[in-house]
Amino acid sequence: MAPFLLPTWYACFDPDAVSRRNDSAAADMLQHGPLTLGQLQVGCQTLAFGPEAANFAIFDGYLFDQPARTAELDRSGGVLTEVEIVALAYERWGEDLFNHLDGGYLAAVWDAQRGRLIAGHDVFSRHPFFYGQIGRRLFFAPTVNALLESGAFPRIPNRLNLALRVGGFFTLQDDTFFESIHRLRHAHYLAADVDGRCTIHEYWNPLPKDGEPYLPDEQVLEKFEPLLRQAVARCFAVGMDGILLSGGLDSSAIAGIAHQIGQVQGHAPLAAFAFTRTTDEPVSYEQRNQRAIADRLRLPYRASSFLDYLDDRDLVTISIEDTAHSAEPNTSWWAGLYPHFLRSMADAGCTSIFSGAGGDEWLDVDSSYFPDVLRSLSLPKLTLFLGSMRQEGKWRQRSLAQRLSLFARQMMGAYWARCLPNLRRAYRIRRLGGQLPGWLCADPALRQTLQRVLNDEIQRPELDARGRVPASYYEHGKSYLWRFLAESSVCETDFLYAHSAGLRILMPFFDRDLVAMLAQASPWVLLNEGRSKSLNRMVVRRVLPESGVEAQVKDYAPEELRPYFQQIQKYVVSAAEKVGTSRLAGYGIINSDRLSITEKASQGITRDQVAYLYAVVSAETWLKNQLAGE
Numbered sequence: 254m255a256p257f258l259l260p261t262w263y264a265c266f267d268p269d270a271v272s273r274r275n276d277s278a279a280a281d282m283l284q285h286g287p288l289t290l291g292q293l294q295v296g297c298q299t300l301a302f303g304p305e306a307a308n309f310a311i312f313d314g315y316l317f318d319q320p321a322r323t324a325e326l327d328r329s330g331g332v333l334t335e336v337e338i339v340a341l342a343y344e345r346w347g348e349d350l351f352n353h354l355d356g357g358y359l360a361a362v363w364d365a366q367r368g369r370l371i372a373g374h375d376v377f378s379r380h381p382f383f384y385g386q387i388g389r390r391l392f393f394a395p396t397v398n399a400l401l402e403s404g405a406f407p408r409i410p411n412r413l414n415l416a417l418r419v420g421g422f423f424t425l426q427d428d429t430f431f432e433s434i435h436r437l438r439h440a441h442y443l444a445a446d447v448d449g450r451c452t453i454h455e456y457w458n459p460l461p462k463d464g465e466p467y468l469p470d471e472q473v474l475e476k477f478e479p480l481l482r483q484a485v486a487r488c489f490a491v492g493m494d495g496i497l498l499s500g501g502l503d504s505s506a507i508a509g510i511a512h513q514i515g516q517v518q519g520h521a522p523l524a525a526f527a528f529t530r531t532t533d534e535p536v537s538y539e540q541r542n543q544r545a546i547a548d549r550l551r552l553p554y555r556a557s558s559f560l561d562y563l564d565d566r567d568l569v570t571i572s573i574e575d576t577a578h579s580a581e582p583n584t585s586w587w588a589g590l591y592p593h594f595l596r597s598m599a600d601a602g603c604t605s606i607f608s609g610a611g612g613d614e615w616l617d618v619d620s621s622y623f624p625d626v627l628r629s630l631s632l633p634k635l636t637l638f639l640g641s642m643r644q645e646g647k648w649r650q651r652s653l654a655q656r657l658s659l660f661a662r663q664m665m666g667a668y669w670a671r672c673l674p675n676l677r678r679a680y681r682i683r684r685l686g687g688q689l690p691g692w693l694c695a696d697p698a699l700r701q702t703l704q705r706v707l708n709d710e711i712q713r714p715e716l717d718a719r720g721r722v723p724a725s726y727y728e729h730g731k732s733y734l735w736r737f738l739a740e741s742s743v744c745e746t747d748f749l750y751a752h753s754a755g756l757r758i759l760m761p762f763f764d765r766d767l768v769a770m771l772a773q774a775s776p777w778v779l780l781n782e783g784r785s786k787s788l789n790r791m792v793v794r795r796v797l798p799e800s801g802v803e804a805q806v807k808d809y810a811p812e813e814l815r816p817y818f819q820q821i822q823k824y825v826v827s828a829a830e831k832v833g834t835s836r837l838a839g840y841g842i843i844n845s846d847r848l849s850i851t852e853k854a855s856q857g858i859t860r861d862q863v864a865y866l867y868a869v870v871s872a873e874t875w876l877k878n879q880l881a882g883e
Contacts, residue, residue: 624663
């Protein structure tokens, strides 16, 4: 199978050019009615269809269950390409077609009779979608860089998102780090008409409706493993030959199931790849699991460390170099190694690999369940939840009093917001201003905007969507995390890095049917065995019997990590001194005098301060390279 190259194409929908059709301007350009596709060297599938072939479909990516969709839409028994499936799906379901297609894709349809364009992508943004409007023209593309290279968009930085990024907050998910380029959220599509209007629509949401009961626990326990197996089988159907084997529960479950499915279907064993900090670090439980699983399943196993990709550079320097060529500043001091790690898989002959990403999002129970347990006055549930937190090392016993205090403040704040919303909002915004670092936002107007946006759009709201005190803080928290799913950039980042390396990464835990069930599962069943990810533990016990992997506890001793973070601190401070902060300061995003890099070089700083400082260095480097020549 050929390597998966990062798509470079972009599309322009121009309502003033409806009459133009098939007037190709260049070898890498395609025109059909109001649509122009450019930079097709690494392109997409296209199809003219309908009466007089006036309609037009675009597809990039892959589809799950392609034979089933083909049989459903075409009774001739032929084989359909993905773009033909999109065209037939539109003729069958209209704008609801995205609800009937699953995979990792970007699809668009121009309906000449209605004078309407629809364009969207899969429910988890496995395939990214970026867009922007210049006058009445709408541009969209799978990457930010493709839009920039179209020449239509100025490289004006989004100061607010940069301030959020260097401050360590979620960024605005509808926006990118360029003012005129936006992101289409997961499970959304856009519609544009010849009158120049463009609207955004959500087409899927897995969360239960307000007041809707959880699925029965027995049903969840019965369906979880079959749905996970179905998710793994769907990935196999589009081609898989490797796995990112972390040794954690999620990748272990996928490895065991994939091995069983592969044996039945006659697939060669998956190549297993693992990553560690250094070659001489103490062997962790994850490394033991990696080796045990690879041996048990007879998987070709390759473990590499940071040192394999540094080439006499330090970890921070190589990550800073990576951010210089990205569409946004990266957030991790190890991010620069990830593309090299992925490229080593491609060099080993892999094209598509499994990842356990998604398990943390859908199988874990976070601390937002604590207020619900307290309000329920259920001793068994409270014991189960606190026991799971303690066993996983997520809560130390001394923090229980702090959690109780936080719960009390949550309740008081919610009732305050319910009774006196304007007063509560003003108080929260003012309080946020006092909590922000003094070096963040030298521009007073930007700082005020930042405080307002943090309160209104970034921080978890105190009331539910109907303006009431949440009946369930756990469900309230899931709604918030679903909204900001793209902030983790799990699917989007892996798409960009993996395709640049010639790979494709598939994530069975981001399977639509599986997530639809887990989103309606009770926290009680997710903690069924008194541990987080109990559903996965049960699967691992069945597919990897007597391995002991299901008993793992992810709790790292601080003293083991201290030397590593001390080294990172030194590298980050050194990078900050070299890069400086002049561009961020020039845009009013930081106050260089208050940041005091030189002082940090001579004193110990906390891990959070190191993270802040790295974000500043990354953003400064990104600005320097993106604005060169502007």
